[in-house]
Amino acid sequence: MSNEELQQWIEQVSLRSFGVPFRHKASFNGRLTTTGGRYFTKSHNIEINPRQLTMFGREETEKIIKHELCHYHLHLAKRGYMHRDADFKQLLARVGGSRYCQSLPGAQARKPLPIRYKLVCVSCAMEYPRKRKPDPRKYRCGRCAGMLKLLVLKESGK
CATH class of the missing domain: 3.30.2010.10 (Metalloproteases ("zincins"), catalytic domain)
Known part of the structure; x- marks a missing residue:
């Protein structure tokens, strides 16, 4: 068609x-x-x-x-x-329309990224797990507004 x-x-x-x-x-x-x-x-x-x-x-x-x-x-x-x-x-x-379409064979949803990074508050030790590498200078702790430090849990295999 x-x-x-x-x-x-x-x-x-x-x-x-x-x-x-x-x-x-x-x-x-x-x-x-x-x-x-x-x-x-x-x-x-x-x-x-x-x-x-x-x-x-x-x-x-x-x-x-x-x-x-x-x-x-x-x-x-x-x-x-x-x-x-x-x-x-x-x-x-x-x-009479369909709410969902039928799944095509071979079409898969992407797997979520593994958690590779963690932001840790310097003041209260609150942890924020991240999948992508964040810039710690852009963020503050949500609990105490303290500075955050970046920890690398896994290196990405790029």
């Missing part, structure tokens, strides 16, 4: 399910790994993961399109368009 066909498909779904036209750009983005689609609040464009279409078919992809169109139409209407908003949840349930 080409980007032009996707554009027409999204325009049809928008008119059929929402009764309002989709007037912006829709395209496939093969770089999306853990998500089925994406809505951009600044440009109002929508991107869809093409692997969702090839792995799970048109029905699941249409649910993803409806999900992104919920963001789109609610944002343009200046209503709650975020996942946590009641307006979004109600509209998504009404049009």
Whole structure:
């Protein structure tokens, strides 16, 4: 399926399910790994993961399109368009969109970084574990406002 066909498909779904036209750009983005689609609040464009279409078919992809169109139409209407908003949840349930897309095989979430550094307060010995190397001159202790000292727990293997 080409980007032009996707554009027409999204325009049809928008008119059929929402009764309002989709007037912006829709395209496939093969770089999306853990998500089925994406809505951009600044440009109002929508991107869809093409692997969702090839792995799970048109029905699941249409649910993803409806999900992104919920963001789109609610944002343009200046209503709650975020996942946590009641307006979004109600509209998504009404049009039959999916809350979450199916996981693609081989797509894994990144492992969190191990704790390699620790900031220690010179005055009260309060410890602050860190994954990335902080600059101790930028921070003060949250308990006593004392100066912090950087301790290296593990050297990064760069």
